[in-house]
Every structure is written in C-alpha cells, then in structure tokens.
Amino acid sequence: MESHAIDLVKGAGKQGILLAELAQQMKETETKVLEVIDSLSKNGQIKKVEEKHDGESVIRVIWQVKDDAEWDTLQGCPCFICPDINQCGAGQPTTPWLCGKLNTWIKERLD
Ligand code: SF4
Numbered sequence: 109m110e111s112h113a114i115d116l117v118k119g120a121g122k123q124g125i126l127l128a129e130l131a132q133q134m135k136e137t138e139t140k141v142l143e144v145i146d147s148l149s150k151n152g153q154i155k156k157v158e159e160k161h162d163g164e165s166v167i168r169v170i171w172q173v174k175d176d177a178e179w180d181t182l183q184g185c186p187c188f189i190c191p192d193i194n195q196c197g198a199g200q201p202t203t204p205w206l207c208g209k210l211n212t213w214i215k216e217r218l219d
Contacts (some may be wrong), residue, residue, distance in 0.1 A: 109136070113144045117154055117171045124157070124170030145169050186213050 116133055125133075131141040145167075148154040157168045181188040186209040187196075196202040204210050211216060 109134070109140075110144050110148065113141065113148065114153070114171075117169050118121070122173070124155075124168045127169060128159075130169060142167070179207040183214065183217070186210055 111173050112134055113130065116130055127138055127142060127145065130145075131138040134141055143152055146157060149169075153171070153173050155170045155172050156171060159166050159168050186207075187193060187204070190196065190209070192202050196204065196207070
C-alpha cells in the first residue's frame with residue numbers, strides 16, 4: 109500500500125494530489141491512506157498541505173524527494189563501479205598503483 113501511494117504521489121508531480129483523489133485511485137478509505145501519508149511525511153518523503161475547496165478543508169499531498177540526483181563517477185573512473193573495491197588498498201590483494209583498469213583510465217586522461 110505504501111509503495112502504491114508513493115508511485116501515485118510521485119506521478120502527480122509538483123502540484124501533488126488531493127487525499128480524496130489518492131484514496132479513490134488506491135481504492136482505500138481516506139483514513140487508511142492518511143495513515144500511510146502520515147508515516148511517509150514523518151520521514152520527509154511527502155508533504156501534507158491543507159487547502160480550502162468550496163469552503164471545506166482538504167489535504168493535498170506532494171512528493172518531496174528530488175529524483176534528479178546524478179551519479180558522478182569523475183568521468184568514468186573505474187573505482188566507482190569496481191567489483192573488487194573491498195579488496196583494494198594497502199595490504200589488500202589489489203592496489204590502486206598496480207591496478208590495470210585504474211592506470212589505463214589515468215593514462216587516457218593524460219593523453
Ligand atoms: S584501483 Fe582498480 S581494483 Fe582498486 S577499486 Fe579502483 S578499479 Fe578497483
């Protein structure tokens with residue numbers, strides 16, 4: 109239920125979605141959906157905003173987590189995706205100064 113709510117709130121974009129609409133789309137009661145939303149808002153994933161619609165208070169829920177973070181590998185440095193990184197370093201089976209992948213990558217940067 110939580111992942112379904114997350115998908116729908118994320119899909120609603122910056123304007124968010126009214127709690128009533130969300131409950132309708134999830135085929136759940138507003139009370140049950142509100143419990144999920146309260147839990148998600150505690151960890152900062154979702155923001156609840158109170159609005160007035162035709163004189164009645166309604167709750168709008170808006171996704172708060174930015175998904176536009178990018179993974180920066182410093183122009184493809186092999187260490188960022190290396191399966192051997194836990195065995196690499198002083199006293200380890202592999203070292204950066206003897207690593208063919210890393211040395212090739214450095215040489216390509218210097219050429
Ligand atoms: S130096 Fe080589 S072995 Fe070590 S983490 Fe980087 S790519 Fe992997």
